Each structure stands twice: as structure tokens, then as C-alpha cells.
Amino acid sequence: MRFKGFLATTLLAVIVAGSALAQVPATQTVYEGTIGKAPVVIEIVKQGNLTTAQYFYSRYHLNIPLTASGPLTFEERTNCWEDSCPLVGKLQLKATATGLSGQWLGQAGKKINRDVVLKKVAERRFTPAERVADATTLRSGLSYDSPVAALDNPYLSRLYDSGLTEGKETMLEGYALRTVTDKATGVSGVRLTRAPDAKTLPLANRLLDGLRFQMVDGALSCLAESKESSPAGGTAGGFDETTTTITYLSATLMTVQQSGSTYCGGAHPNNFWNRTTYDLKSGQALDPDQVLKLYARPAKTDTDGAPVETPEYQALKAKLTPKSPWFVGDTDVGECLSDDLGYGYSLSFSDKGLVFSLSDLPHVMGACMGEYYVVPYSALKALWRPQAKTHFSGL
Known part of the structure; x- marks a missing residue:
């Protein structure tokens, strides 16, 4: 018994x-x-006795990893984290009143040495999402789950922002917007320039900038690859050919469509098409179940573990057939309309109603991605939740 108590206490202490x-x-x-x-x-x-670092030249915006070999001493290897990779240079630094100074010591070729002068411009404390055991996992703690999180990261926000080339201003439902293109990668996005309520602009543009940053990140990763490691190495990997458009805007909602075909290596390119409605009050993607009676409350699951749909939603889905007046898909691609397709519809909002789409399907089913049904708002009366009044006037 004493052993069991000791074991339990020890396990608790470890946990x-x-x-x-x-x-x-x-x-x-x-x-x-x-x-x-x-x-x-x-x-x-830095976290405890763990240190990791990285840097980029402002001219190129290509991330260069560094491995700590001392408190302020780092080794640079050819875009590689392994000790066996060729050593390119050493960075030896010391603290100054305004930041750091030291030398970059070349370890390959002509072994050129360069003076280093650095000024501290930002500092942030954060708690990694997972337990950190080494410098590599410490670095992974810098990754972000939402598009806008990179905007709050003082390094990533600089890495992904090389300056923008602005396109012509266009109008959409009383809002002015323009296409913007990242100078380093050629990745395009969109930003709002004017709105009926100017308070809408900061949060909407924060979401749009975050989405663009995700594409810039992909392009920079491809550009950093060598031709030897990937046939797409040294290119933007198709991220510079992706499109981002706003398909719907209101005082509280914004629907964004993204599509393209990217490839940085592997068996197949990544073909994607998706459409997401964002809540401009919270800055988060809108869960359609917040405003429509889609699933049972309190939440329930069926025998397969899937959420139980409400009778109202089941009745609406029963009307979704290619013969419905709400159908906007392509009847020539019959396999995309099969009942056993294996993929459900994603939902978003437009100026005409609730949109049912197939998005981000596997490579072999790429031709099926797109809109299939647009259910007018007048046909949704039985599904509205009380919270819908926040986003849809006249309910």
C-alpha cells in the first residue's frame, strides 16, 4: 500500500x-x-536554458534558421537544422545599450567576415502551446493557428511584409477595395479602403492581411527550397497565382473566397477552393450554427459520432436537388452530385442567401469544388436563431 501511495504521489508530481x-x-x-x-x-x-533564432535579409525576405551554440553565439547552416549540414557562418554577438553588436564570420568559400549592428525593436512574451523539450520544439511554438496571429508576431509580421503594390480601387456593395500584391513574392490579396462605417475597416483588413500572410508564407517556403530538393524550388510555388476575392460584405459580415493550385514538391499539386464568412464584430470565422438551427442543442451525436441535425435543417437539405430552383452547380459533372460523394457542403453567406459549396476536396476530385446551391434568405425563416438579428436586419 505504501508503494502504491508513493507511486501515485510520484506520478502526480511528474504530471x-x-x-x-x-x-x-x-x-x-x-x-x-x-x-x-x-x-x-x-x-x-529564449525559454529557460533553450534558445533558438532566425533572421532574414530585408532585400529577399527568405528566412534563415540559426542554431544557438552559446548565449549569443549562433551557427548558420544552409537552410538546415541538422548539425551535419554544411556550416555557412557563425554569428558572434554581445549586448549593447541599444541592442546587439558583433560579427558574422564566414565559414565557407572566401570566409568573409562582416560587422553586425542590431537595434532592439520589439519584445514579446508568450507561452508555447505544447511542452518544450528542445530548441526545435521551441521554434514550433512560434507557429500560429489563425491567419491573423502572424500580425501580432513582431518577427513574422516583418518577414511577411515586403511592401505592397496597390491596384485600382473598385466598389462592392458600397465598400471600396483594391488588390494588393506583395513585392517579394508576387502574392496578391485584397484590402478595403472605404466603408459606410469606417469602424469596419481595421478588423476587416486585419483578417485580409492575415490571409495574405498565409499565402506569402507558402511562397517564401518554396522560394527558399533548392532545385535539388524540390522541382519547384526557387519559385513561388504557384502561391503568386492564387486569388483572394471578397464575395459579400455587410456591416457585420465578410465572405472571402480563395482559390488556386500550389506546388512545392510531392506527388500532386494542392488544388484548393474555399469560401469563408467572417464575423466583423469578433474577427473570427462565423459558425453558421450560431445564426441558423443546423444542429441540435444541447449538442448530440449519432451512432457514427456525427452531430445530430435539427429537423428544420434536414427539411431544407431534402430540397437540395439539381432540379431545385436554388441549384447553381454544373449538372454535366454527375459524380459531383452523387449522394455517396463522401464530403459534405460548406456554408457561407452572400447577398442572395445561404450558399452550399464543396471546398478543399482531394486532388482527384478538384473539378467538383465550387458553388452548388444558393438558398434565398426568404426560405430560411424556419432556421433563424435569435442571434441572427445581430447580422441580418429585418428578421
Whole structure:
């Protein structure tokens, strides 16, 4: 019995210690300055005795990983984290009143040495989502789950922003918008320039910038690859040919459509088409079940683990056939209309009603992606939840 009690106490201590370790905050410090005469941005991230770093030249915006070999000493290998990879240079730094200074010592070719002068421009404390065991997992804690999170990261927000080329202003439902193109990668996006209520602009543009940053991240990753490691290495991987458009705007909702075909290696390209409605009050993707009676409340699941639909939603779906006046798909692609397709519709809102689409399907089913039904708002009377009044006037 004493052994069982000791074992239980020990296990509890291990669990508590592990949980505490997972909650240890890390500090991300960002510096701007020069290596030689070339402008750079460098970040150093520390958690306890773990340190990781990376930097980019402002001219190229290609991320260069660094491995810590001392408190302020780092090794640069050819876009590689393994110790066996060729050593390109060493970064030896020391603290100054305004940041850091030191030298970049070349370890390959002519072994050129360059002076380094860095000024501290930002610092952020964060808690990694998962337990950190080494510098590699510490770095993974810098990844972000939502598009807009990169905007709050002082390093990523600089890496993904090389300046924008602006297109002509166009109008959509009383809103003015323009296409913007990232100068380093050629990735295009869209931003709002005017709105009936100017308070809409900051949050809407924050969402749109975040979505563009995701595409820029993909393009930079492809550009950093070598031709030897990927046939698409050194290119933007098709991310510069993707499209982002706003298909619906209101005072509280914005629907964004993204599509394209990207490839940075692998068996097949990534063909995608998706449409998402965002809540401009919360800055989050709108869950249609918040405003429509789609699923049972309290939540229930069927024998397969799927959420139980409401009778109202089942009645509406029963009307969704190619013979319905709401059908807007292509009847020539019969396999896309099969009842056993294996993929459900995604929902979004437009100026005409509730849109049922097939999005982000596997490569072999790419031809099936797109709109299939647009149910007018007048046909949704039985489905509205009380919260819908927040977004749809006249209910």
C-alpha cells in the first residue's frame, strides 16, 4: 500500500511538473540592423536554458534558421537544422545599450567576415502551446493557428511584409477595395479602403492581411527550397497565382473566397477552393450554427459520432436537388452530385442567401469544388436563431 501511495504521489508530481514546464513563458526579441551593409531582421527566442533564432535579409525576405551554440553565439547552416549540414557562418554577438553588436564570420568559400549592428525593436512574451523539450520544439511554438496571429508576431509580421503594390480601387456593395500584391513574392490579396462605417475597416483588413500572410508564407517556403530538393524550388510555388476575392460584405459580415493550385514538391499539386464568412464584430470565422438551427442543442451525436441535425435543417437539405430552383452547380459533372460523394457542403453567406459549396476536396476530385446551391434568405425563416438579428436586419 505504501508503494502504491508513493507511486501515485510520484506520478502526480511528474504530471504537475510537466504541466508547469509546459506553461513556462518564452521571450521573443526582435532586432533590426545590418550585417555588413545589408539590412536584416533577427529574432532570438529564449525559454529557460533553450534558445533558438532566425533572421532574414530585408532585400529577399527568405528566412534563415540559426542554431544557438552559446548565449549569443549562433551557427548558420544552409537552410538546415541538422548539425551535419554544411556550416555557412557563425554569428558572434554581445549586448549593447541599444541592442546587439558583433560579427558574422564566414565559414565557407572566401570566409568573409562582416560587422553586425542590431537595434532592439520589439519584445514579446508568450507561452508555447505544447511542452518544450528542445530548441526545435521551441521554434514550433512560434507557429500560429489563425491567419491573423502572424500580425501580432513582431518577427513574422516583418518577414511577411515586403511592401505592397496597390491596384485600382473598385466598389462592392458600397465598400471600396483594391488588390494588393506583395513585392517579394508576387502574392496578391485584397484590402478595403472605404466603408459606410469606417469602424469596419481595421478588423476587416486585419483578417485580409492575415490571409495574405498565409499565402506569402507558402511562397517564401518554396522560394527558399533548392532545385535539388524540390522541382519547384526557387519559385513561388504557384502561391503568386492564387486569388483572394471578397464575395459579400455587410456591416457585420465578410465572405472571402480563395482559390488556386500550389506546388512545392510531392506527388500532386494542392488544388484548393474555399469560401469563408467572417464575423466583423469578433474577427473570427462565423459558425453558421450560431445564426441558423443546423444542429441540435444541447449538442448530440449519432451512432457514427456525427452531430445530430435539427429537423428544420434536414427539411431544407431534402430540397437540395439539381432540379431545385436554388441549384447553381454544373449538372454535366454527375459524380459531383452523387449522394455517396463522401464530403459534405460548406456554408457561407452572400447577398442572395445561404450558399452550399464543396471546398478543399482531394486532388482527384478538384473539378467538383465550387458553388452548388444558393438558398434565398426568404426560405430560411424556419432556421433563424435569435442571434441572427445581430447580422441580418429585418428578421
